[in-house]
Amino acid sequence: MILPFDLILVLFVYICAVAALTTRDLLSAVMILGAYSYFMCLLWTEMAAVDVAFTEASVSAGIGTILCIGAISKTKRRSND
Amino acid sequence: MFDYIISYYNYWMYAGLMMIGFYGMMAKRNLIKKIIGMNVFQSSIIFFYISSSVKRGGVTVPIIKHVAGAHGSHGVDVMQYANPLPHVLMLTAIVVMVATLGVALAVAILIYRRYHTLEEDEIILCMRKG
Numbered sequence: 001m002i003l004p005f006d007l008i009l010v011l012f013v014y015i016c017a018v019a020a021l022t023t024r025d026l027l028s029a030v031m032i033l034g035a036y037s038y039f040m041c042l043l044w045t046e047m048a049a050v051d052v053a054f055t056e057a058s059v060s061a062g063i064g065t066i067l068c069i070g071a072i073s074k075t076k077r078r079s080n081d
Numbered sequence: 082m083f084d085y086i087i088s089y090y091n092y093w094m095y096a097g098l099m100m101i102g103f104y105g106m107m108a109k110r111n112l113i114k115k116i117i118g119m120n121v122f123q124s125s126i127i128f129f130y131i132s133s134s135v136k137r138g139g140v141t142v143p144i145i146k147h148v149a150g151a152h153g154s155h156g157v158d159v160m161q162y163a164n165p166l167p168h169v170l171m172l173t174a175i176v177v178m179v180a181t182l183g184v185a186l187a188v189a190i191l192i193y194r195r196y197h198t199l200e201e202d203e204i205i206l207c208m209r210k211g
């Protein structure tokens with residue numbers, strides 16, 4: 001682990017998490033969650049866990065985002081909070 | 082004390098991320114927002130386990146290279162590699178995370194078909210009316 005690199009990546013991860021929770025448009029929130037997953041993937045590559053990183057990139061950022069988009073297309077896109 | 086905080090900085094990062102996810106699960110009223118908060122919470126747990134596998138001093142990916150002289154002619158120097166056991170555990174946890182996400186979204190779609198809204202307070206109002 002390299003401290004400045006970790007700090008920058010974790011800052012991006014925090015920004016993405018807070019933005020995904022505060023955006024009122026649910027499709028934007030899901031897209032920001034995908035970006036969050038990719039930043040987590042970079043963080044794990046940096047922590048020498050490449051197997052976890054590519055599983056995260058394919059499963060969580062890929063399939064998870066697709067599932068969320070499917071669910072939003074079947075329900076409502078607006079959120080009140 | 083300050084050195085102690087700095088040297089365990091991954092725990093602070095994981096605890097902050099966990100609190101963000103917990104806030105999303107508890108305080109947000111939209112069901113999809115709750116599911117997003119759950120996703121953040123789960124990946125903070127995975128972050129904790131993965132960061133516990135890192136060793137100091139330039140460790141690399143755990144692909145074993147045999148070195149001569151450590152333990153006989155085919156010894157393995159463990160201090161060169163990150164601990165692979167949390168990696169294997171967390172591979173399972175990532176797959177479980179996506180399965181949980183799928184089930185939660187399916188339940189949210191069913192709730193939307195029944196009540197025509199995703200907001201928790203409006204759902205509770207509809208349930209009280211009948």
